[in-house]
Amino acid sequence: MIRVDNLFFSYGKRPLLRDLSFAIEKGEIVALVGPSGIGKTTLLKLLSGLLPPDQGSVHVDGSVSCLFRKEFLLSWRSVVENVLLPLELGERVEDPEGYVQKAHTLLKQFGLSSFLDAKPEDLSEGMKKITALIQTLLLDKDCLLLDEPFSAIDLYLREKFCSFLKEHIQEEKKTLFFVTHDFRDALFLADRLFFLAGGMLHTEWTLTKEIKTSLSKQEEMLNQIRQSHEEVHPLLT
Amino acid sequence: MTRYTNAFRFCSIFLFLTLIWELSSLFFPDLAFVLPPPSRIIGTLFICKERIFFHAAFTFEAILTSLCIAVLIALPLVWMMARFITVSAFVQVLFIIFQSLPTFCLAPLLVMWFGWGMLSVVLPAALMMLFPIAMSIYRGLQASSKEFSDYFYLLRATRWQLFWKLQVPSSLPYFFSGLRIALTISGIAVIGGEWVGAEFGLGVLMMEARHALDFELTFACLIVLCAMTVCFYLIGIFFEKRSWSMYRKILKLFPRQCIAGCIVSSLCLFPSCESGRKERERLGKTSLMLDWMPNPNHVPLFVGKHQGFFEKEGIILEIHKAPALDPLQPLTTGQVDVSVSYYPRTVYACARGVKCSIIAKLMKEPLDGFMVLEESGIRSPLELGGRTIGFSSCHFASFFLDTMMQSIVSEPFTKRDVHFELITALKTKQVDAIYGAYWNVEPVQMNSMGVRTRFFSVTEFGVPSYPELIFAAKKDTIYASPQYAKRFQKALQKSIDFCVQNPQKAFSIYMEMNPNKSPKTEGWEKDSWKRTVSVLAKDQEFPEEDVMDFLQWSKQKGLILRVPDYKECISQ
Numbered sequence: 047m048i049r050v051d052n053l054f055f056s057y058g059k060r061p062l063l064r065d066l067s068f069a070i071e072k073g074e075i076v077a078l079v080g081p082s083g084i085g086k087t088t089l090l091k092l093l094s095g096l097l098p099p100d101q102g103s104v105h106v107d108g109s110v111s112c113l114f115r116k117e118f119l120l121s122w123r124s125v126v127e128n129v130l131l132p133l134e135l136g137e138r139v140e141d142p143e144g145y146v147q148k149a150h151t152l153l154k155q156f157g158l159s160s161f162l163d164a165k166p167e168d169l170s171e172g173m174k175k176i177t178a179l180i181q182t183l184l185l186d187k188d189c190l191l192l193d194e195p196f197s198a199i200d201l202y203l204r205e206k207f208c209s210f211l212k213e214h215i216q217e218e219k220k221t222l223f224f225v226t227h228d229f230r231d232a233l234f235l236a237d238r239l240f241f242l243a244g245g246m247l248h249t250e251w252t253l254t255k256e257i258k259t260s261l262s263k264q265e266e267m268l269n270q271i272r273q274s275h276e277e278v279h280p281l282l283t
Numbered sequence: 284m285t286r287y288t289n290a291f292r293f294c295s296i297f298l299f300l301t302l303i304w305e306l307s308s309l310f311f312p313d314l315a316f317v318l319p320p321p322s323r324i325i326g327t328l329f330i331c332k333e334r335i336f337f338h339a340a341f342t343f344e345a346i347l348t349s350l351c352i353a354v355l356i357a358l359p360l361v362w363m364m365a366r367f368i369t370v371s372a373f374v375q376v377l378f379i380i381f382q383s384l385p386t387f388c389l390a391p392l393l394v395m396w397f398g399w400g401m402l403s404v405v406l407p408a409a410l411m412m413l414f415p416i417a418m419s420i421y422r423g424l425q426a427s428s429k430e431f432s433d434y435f436y437l438l439r440a441t442r443w444q445l446f447w448k449l450q451v452p453s454s455l456p457y458f459f460s461g462l463r464i465a466l467t468i469s470g471i472a473v474i475g476g477e478w479v480g481a482e483f484g485l486g487v488l489m490m491e492a493r494h495a496l497d498f499e500l501t502f503a504c505l506i507v508l509c510a511m512t513v514c515f516y517l518i519g520i521f522f523e524k525r526s527w528s529m530y531r532k533i534l535k536l537f538p539r540q541c542i543a544g545c546i547v548s549s550l551c552l553f554p555s556c557e558s559g560r561k562e563r564e565r566l567g568k569t570s571l572m573l574d575w576m577p578n579p580n581h582v583p584l585f586v587g588k589h590q591g592f593f594e595k596e597g598i599i600l601e602i603h604k605a606p607a608l609d610p611l612q613p614l615t616t617g618q619v620d621v622s623v624s625y626y627p628r629t630v631y632a633c634a635r636g637v638k639c640s641i642i643a644k645l646m647k648e649p650l651d652g653f654m655v656l657e658e659s660g661i662r663s664p665l666e667l668g669g670r671t672i673g674f675s676s677c678h679f680a681s682f683f684l685d686t687m688m689q690s691i692v693s694e695p696f697t698k699r700d701v702h703f704e705l706i707t708a709l710k711t712k713q714v715d716a717i718y719g720a721y722w723n724v725e726p727v728q729m730n731s732m733g734v735r736t737r738f739f740s741v742t743e744f745g746v747p748s749y750p751e752l753i754f755a756a757k758k759d760t761i762y763a764s765p766q767y768a769k770r771f772q773k774a775l776q777k778s779i780d781f782c783v784q785n786p787q788k789a790f791s792i793y794m795e796m797n798p799n800k801s802p803k804t805e806g807w808e809k810d811s812w813k814r815t816v817s818v819l820a821k822d823q824e825f826p827e828e829d830v831m832d833f834l835q836w837s838k839q840k841g842l843i844l845r846v847p848d849y850k851e852c853i854s855q
Contacts, residue, residue: 091433096433096436110437111437112437114434116430118431121453122452122527122530131438131448135438135440135448
């Protein structure tokens, strides 16, 4: 589980997060939305331990794997070598052979079988993102933190990957916290939706089965999100 | 297709310009003297190919060595810069200071510290190359983004893994772009070093060619240097394209610790050992440096060595040719034991307290003087007033020139420093007269080009007579001892006597010991030798009266502040 209590964080004199508190249970999927520059990526970095909080506490149960907006593909390594990079580093993998096998299966499953030896520069943005997602998923951590994971991925692959991800999280009882700008991704995957503004959780919705199936409810919620954006958007205020 | 079209365009423009160059030399013969036509340059390239490639091999070796040194220094240095902010701040400022210093300024100092040879060529060149290489690797290391480093951190990579698997590969393209810049300047850097501190190499050959007014050879050297640099550049590009795959192969072949070990051990092996004077003393060897490139003035030395006159006196002579350098400098720093030097410069150095003394003489009288074109109509030294006089840059030459001119001409004259291009300046009429020409060299050279000249010796300006070329040794060494001087004088005089009696044979020996002289050079040197024979020293006496006369005159003219003792100057 993830627990954040009275979190404060600022870049120099610019305060970004103010008294932020929330909790995410194990096996839960939570999407984070909010205007650009409001501190969503910073929050992920704080959760992953890359940044220390100024005040308050961050607590994450179990191991974490992250995927930030800029995918971590080393340009001098092929697709498969990039995916297997964690094996060469400090990661402890119990079954390296199984890991390699799984990597190949996933790459094949998501249409990258003919690009195994290609360099990242030969891939489309969507393919790069898929490769990076596979790399992150393979690590099999308890908690997944993803920053705009599906941007640039085509509709077909996006839906396919989302289904796979949801299944994986629910089966393995993992926690997923992801930043998105696409309401449909949030609606399809998440159990809850956080709207971050003014350094704290501005609004929180529980994505019930009712919302997920009713178009009018979705429209109503989308309008609320639009309205919240208008209220707090840094470019408009 | 575009590549071929571009190549075709380049070739056609290049050929067109070459054709213009070739044709223009037909219409402007004066221009052809300083800018020989391409056909003659290519011809020289083929005629002197052995000589050029012999020297090119040295330059090639120097470039490669300096490159290796630069890379070997850059790698650990950059690692330290990336690791410690203080080192980075210090080194970056140091680089800016080094970059603002031209190699030419550093090279003479390095010659003084490290001796006279490969190291003095390679070190300044390596220093020049170090900056682009080190800075580009450093920029490359910085270029691996913070996010990537964070990612490695999240994957629990160790610091070494971060270095070898992220920072090094991501800096490779930067390293190669730095390497390409370094390779393009390597030619300039090495040639610069060779001008000051080498015996072989294209730089030395170019200087020799310039001295012999063989501009075709100078240009041929330039073409070879250019080709060499372009090749290096292309090789750089070739490796750049394959850098990552090569890096990974190397990493697979050798463990990382092994590579680090190689770098460290090669750095330890690097300091080279220059043979010291003590060692030479023990072996009875004498390292002798000429005042310039081998020329007819030095025939007796080569003859003495060849005929064994020196060996008979227990002196094993090692003759080194000198680039543009003060002959006393390597003497005082102990890099050579005996130098062929100029009399006035040497006694003035003694007057200033420099620890050197004269041990023997090569010439009996001054050779120095003024040269004018016959067509200029200047018939006597008195007519030099109001004219422009070119001289070779040197503080002392400038003072000497002033003194002489003031003693006979009241009219002001203009001085122009033409560096070592005395003949070119006179022939192209940039100056009316040149000072610093030798009676037995420059007029002969001009004559061989069909240019008639007049020569006025310094003695016509009231300068007391002195032996132009002498041998100097450092005080407090066995080479400056009267015993050694006597042996040296005996061998030298025997050689001179042999030369006077067999001038033709002597010249053949000289040519044999200095092969690869172009036919053009051989031609004028033969004429020059005929004149030289008549001014060679007849004995090895230095009458005290003559020495003191010259010193008193110099003091009176303000050229020296004090008159040194006879024994301070002459080792007898």
